Amino acid sequence: MITLTRKLKKEAPVSNGPQIIDASKRVSIRDRLLVKEVQEMEQTLPGTCSVKFENPDELFNISLTVSPDEGYWAGGTFYFHIYVTEDYNMAPPEVKCLTKLWHPNISEDGDICLSLLRQNSIDSLGWAPTRRIKDVVWGLNSLFTDLLNFDDPLNLQATELYLKDKESFRQKVNDYVKQYAKR
DSSP, X not given: XXXXXXXXXXXXXXXXXXXXXXXXXXXXXXXXXXXXXXXXHHHSOOTTEEEEOXXXXXXXXXXXXXXXXXXXXXXXXXXXXXXXXXXXXXXXXXXXXXXXXXXXXXXXXXXXXXXXGOSSOXXXXXXXXXXXXXXXXXXXXHTTTTTOOSSSOSOHHHHHHHHHOHHHHHHHHHHHHHHHOBO
């Protein structure tokens, strides 16, 4: 008679990347999805991003590093924590920026304004069960280039400065990068 533990051990993917090791525990749907998604994500990461797992048994805790090579934040290194809740993939992961920066869509406290991370978004670009962690990574990376949005700001002061004086905005971004985000 085949047991669930033996079956899970047989089904566990063989790879060099992170995987769930303790198959004696009940494996959640979230964890099963993440095993597949992490392997796919690592193959399609933007060149300006890297991911790290402090504990390879906890694929739901992801450390993301974004190092933009163009735009206002070029030369900086920005750290994010992505926590994938048990409700995944019906609910978006929780994301926090750990690096203090001057950005219209990221508060100085690390909150992020990105449609993709909203359960209910008015622009129909919010979270959907078809989204993946790689979409979150690409979205966060794009906040430093083409998804920069001054029409839906989280940091009103950054937006106001940009609209009033782009050179002062650039200087303030540079000051924050030098102080908080140097590689």
